[in-house]
Amino acid sequence: MQTHRMKTKEVHIGDRVIGGGNPILIQSMTNTRTEDVQATVEQIRRLEKAGCEIVRCTVPTMEAALALGEIKKQISIPLVADIHFDYKMAIAAIENGADKIRINPGNIGSRERVAAVVKTAKERNIPIRVGVNSGSLEKELIEKYGGVTAEGIVESALDKVRLIEDMGYDNLVISIKSSDVLMCIRAHEVLTGKTDYPLHVGITEAGTVFSGNVKSGVGLGIILYQGIGDTIRVSLTGDPEEEIRSARLILGTLGLRKGRIEVVSCPTCGRTKIDLIGLANRVEAMTTELWAEIMQEYPLGLARDIKVAVMGCAVNGPGEAREADIGIAGGIGEGLLIKKGEIIKKVPEEELLSVLKEELVSLCRCEAAQG
Numbered sequence: 001m002q003t004h005r006m007k008t009k010e011v012h013i014g015d016r017v018i019g020g021g022n023p024i025l026i027q028s029m030t031n032t033r034t035e036d037v038q039a040t041v042e043q044i045r046r047l048e049k050a051g052c053e054i055v056r057c058t059v060p061t062m063e064a065a066l067a068l069g070e071i072k073k074q075i076s077i078p079l080v081a082d083i084h085f086d087y088k089m090a091i092a093a094i095e096n097g098a099d100k101i102r103i104n105p106g107n108i109g110s111r112e113r114v115a116a117v118v119k120t121a122k123e124r125n126i127p128i129r130v131g132v133n134s135g136s137l138e139k140e141l142i143e144k145y146g147g148v149t150a151e152g153i154v155e156s157a158l159d160k161v162r163l164i165e166d167m168g169y170d171n172l173v174i175s176i177k178s179s180d181v182l183m184c185i186r187a188h189e190v191l192t193g194k195t196d197y198p199l200h201v202g203i204t205e206a207g208t209v210f211s212g213n214v215k216s217g218v219g220l221g222i223i224l225y226q227g228i229g230d231t232i233r234v235s236l237t238g239d240p241e242e243e244i245r246s247a248r249l250i251l252g253t254l255g256l257r258k259g260r261i262e263v264v265s266c267p268t269c270g271r272t273k274i275d276l277i278g279l280a281n282r283v284e285a286m287t288t289e290l291w292a293e294i295m296q297e298y299p300l301g302l303a304r305d306i307k308v309a310v311m312g313c314a315v316n317g318p319g320e321a322r323e324a325d326i327g328i329a330g331g332i333g334e335g336l337l338i339k340k341g342e343i344i345k346k347v348p349e350e351e352l353l354s355v356l357k358e359e360l361v362s363l364c365r366c367e368a369a370q371g
């Protein structure tokens, strides 16, 4: 089922395009020191391999702004510079090759300083993401709406967009974020009817890998399901590669991206006689790695989603795995290899993972070749 998408303007970020019905691109942010070119490049390459399509680095110092040029030479996905407070950093980031900058004009300073940043972006036709967070909402808007509200966040973002439009620039992306999931959803619902700029969507400060994933799944799921959003970032207190895996799963679950390897597994019960929890985790890690390898080898990826079932027993496993392309079901000291619900063969427990991988590799290659 295809989720309806809101019509937004196209914005080019390096060689990628967001908005205008293009695929929703996955972003993350490095957590290395941007000044440390080697560490930052290594992390970006890992993120790229995991499926990251746009990466953002913080630029808190002039040394970091200068490092962007060297980082950009060594990576192949668009690089976004994240700037707070200092307009000179924003200008330096653009001059050093940033493909987009993220600023909150509210903390960049005077109108003249914002204008200087906009002028430099305009000269190079670099998009600006106007990013507003609930935590930095202006006092006047808090008073006007009787607290931090979705309406206040939207008004703040649109005020800043108008400020930049009045300076003659409209190569813009908007983000409005809140760690309050319901407020974040509401703000996107309010904003979407008021602008056609592409939206960068995320639940900010969502928390650790567990709670951040649940909150992002709920928040992004509801926002994206309404057709809102052109690029996403799952924000987790953890390894940024986790953010990419989560973003891929959210988009895949909503049918907004095709070509993933989906693992389904049973919840286990009293019939389970093998270490299914361990096995399911190993299968998930194996498929994550395999997907990345396939994407490296075949840039167009898989022609369709491939579903892998990991079931705990032979009583219900094959039937429950009928929807899957391939699956395994545990027994006592052995398991079954299943394809489209049909039992293919018995396999010793310790060989289940390798046999599954072998079958999956040939299935993926077949689907990738078609892609």
Ligand code: SF4
Binding pocket: 266, 267, 268, 269, 270, 271, 272, 311, 312, 313, 314, 315, 316, 317, 320
């Ligand atoms: S597939 Fe078997 S082990 Fe898993 S929950 Fe169902 S009955 Fe239990």
